[in-house]
Amino acid sequence: CRCWFETGLTLIDIDNIRSHRRRIMSSSGSRRATIQKRSDLCVKTCRYLYRNVHGRLLSIKYRKEVADMSDPSLTFGEIVPQSFLQILNFTSDSTKLSGRNFVDLGSGTGRACIxxxxxxxxxxxxxxxxLMPDLCAxxxxxxxxxxxxLEKPVADNIAVIQKPKGGEKGTTNADLDAVALQVFSSNASEGQGIAVDLFANMITKQMGHKVFKVAVKQHKTFAKYLKEKEGLFTLSE
Structure with missing residues (x-):
């Protein structure tokens, strides 16, 4: 795992997801069966990671502190893993998602990213x-x-990641090995450097009281882009 800690930026690149993935990939079976195995793993892993995480309470506390009237209901919602995976599966281009970028605006506790x-x-x-510091933390x-x-070959509390029959032979899903988990977080203080994609207007609506000035060009990878352009974009009232 490689971690960078910079001003307003925390970028976590988990590159051993590859070995974790291979443990639940069988050498035989259809793509549907493989997806089902991976989906089960994802759901159980999320349940394990988030069993004591309560993002809603942090969100309500933060909104009250900053008097954020853009969301008077003070609600906070995160994805349900099973439903989220179904949405991805039924996306019209679900077979062409490999190699694309996934961006979650208002990522909360990072559940959708994981x-x-x-x-x-x-x-x-x-x-x-x-943008909420407590949720970033x-x-x-x-x-x-x-x-x-991920650094453990087998986790006793998540039985599904034990190596299945068939081992790692003949894995035809090498394209899946390139996935990295990157979590970008920043607080919303005045003048704080922030890099966002072309979704600035959506974030502005979400935050209500903030205006983002950005000029973003397409780049090969977000990681490289953030490293090169960090500090170029700023928040202003």
């Missing part, structure tokens, strides 16, 4: 953008736990 990274669809990069904590989990 699901996307562990999913069978082979995203090239998974990026979560969250929560997502970093969850990612640290995921890192510890």
């Amino acid at each position: 699901c996307a990274a562990l999913s069978p669809y082979g995203f090239s990069d998974v990026l979560g953008i969250e 929560q997502s970093e904590s969850v990612c640290a736990r995921l890192q510890e989990l």
